[in-house]
Amino acid sequence: MQTLYLRPFLLYKKTSMDLQLLKVCKDFNTTKYLFELNDGNKIETVCIRRRTGITACVSTQVGCAVRCAFCASGKNGLIRNLTANEIVQQVLSVRERVNRIVFMGIGEPLHNYASLIQSIHILRDRNELNFPTDGITLSTVGPLAGLKKLREEHLKIQLVLSLHATVQRVRDRLIPGMKNNSIEETVNAILSYGKRHNRKITIAWLLLPGINDSPEDKKRLAQWFNGENVRINLLPLNKTMANYPFATQKQLRDFKKDLEHLGLEVTVRESQGRNIQAACGQLAIR
Numbered sequence: 055m056q057t058l059y060l061r062p063f064l065l066y067k068k069t070s071m072d073l074q075l076l077k078v079c080k081d082f083n084t085t086k087y088l089f090e091l092n093d094g095n096k097i098e099t100v101c102i103r104r105r106t107g108i109t110a111c112v113s114t115q116v117g118c119a120v121r122c123a124f125c126a127s128g129k130n131g132l133i134r135n136l137t138a139n140e141i142v143q144q145v146l147s148v149r150e151r152v153n154r155i156v157f158m159g160i161g162e163p164l165h166n167y168a169s170l171i172q173s174i175h176i177l178r179d180r181n182e183l184n185f186p187t188d189g190i191t192l193s194t195v196g197p198l199a200g201l202k203k204l205r206e207e208h209l210k211i212q213l214v215l216s217l218h219a220t221v222q223r224v225r226d227r228l229i230p231g232m233k234n235n236s237i238e239e240t241v242n243a244i245l246s247y248g249k250r251h252n253r254k255i256t257i258a259w260l261l262l263p264g265i266n267d268s269p270e271d272k273k274r275l276a277q278w279f280n281g282e283n284v285r286i287n288l289l290p291l292n293k294t295m296a297n298y299p300f301a302t303q304k305q306l307r308d309f310k311k312d313l314e315h316l317g318l319e320v321t322v323r324e325s326q327g328r329n330i331q332a333a334c335g336q337l338a339i340r
């Protein structure tokens with residue numbers, strides 16, 4: 055099985071790079087890299103420096119078909135999938151010593167399933183990059199077909215589900231590309247992945263006052279996740295074209311406290327790279 059995934063990396067080593075670095079922008083602890091692909095399309099990769107090391111946030115597609123209401127990456131829809139080599143080469147081309155990789159850049163990773171899985175095998179291969187599985191995180195809006203396939207892989211990577219709503223109507227508005235995926239089934243599928251692979255699941259929740267912060271939302275989150283190996287990660291909205299309300303620090307703190315009273319584990323993500331348009335939802339094809 056392993057040699058199947060070795061081939062593209064060996065091919066990569068023998069051939070020229072598929073990415074050309076065009077531009078580097080730096081903020082306090084965030085660096086954004088703009089790459090040009092061989093066909094002229096451009097993608098972005100972000101490196102974030104933390105106390106624990108450097109995380110590379112890689113792209114998996116040029117554009118994105120999901121068109122989330124709060125995200126610049128899907129504004130013009132999908133142009134094409136990246137190849138496994140184009141995904142791996144982002145990690146190799148940033149000028150930093152990366153110890154974590156998150157599939158959280160441009161694109162929905164599970165919509166480019168074959169290249170995603172191939173790239174993970176290349177990254178983990180002991181004879182090649184030998185990247186630890188624990189250091190790989192996949193962030194997804196949860197297309198059911200992809201989640202179910204991923205559950206059956208022997209990968210044990212960390213998973214983040216961008217949920218953002220407990221009501222189908224609200225989720226359909228925020229994440230139009232997931233209209234045919236029921237919220238309940240998506241929640242069950244992600245919990246099933248966590249149990250099978252013994253992994254803590256992170257639920258990303260973009261807090262939008264008046265849209266997804268009602269007492270009923272809190273109750274449903276508690277019903278779904280209380281007693282499960284799950285952490286809720288609250289995010290403030292980053293500046294994109296989206297015309298949505300921003301949560302204040304107090305609103306984030308209050309929502310966190312309420313969920314904690316309902317027995318949930320909750321963190322608030324400190325967004326980095328906003329000044330260079332490198333934070334979540336701000337990456338775009340240039």
Ligand code: SF4
Pocket residue numbers: 118119120121122125126127128129159160161162195335
């Ligand atoms: S948030 Fe992710 S899935 Fe949604 S449009 Fe942006 S890149 Fe696509």
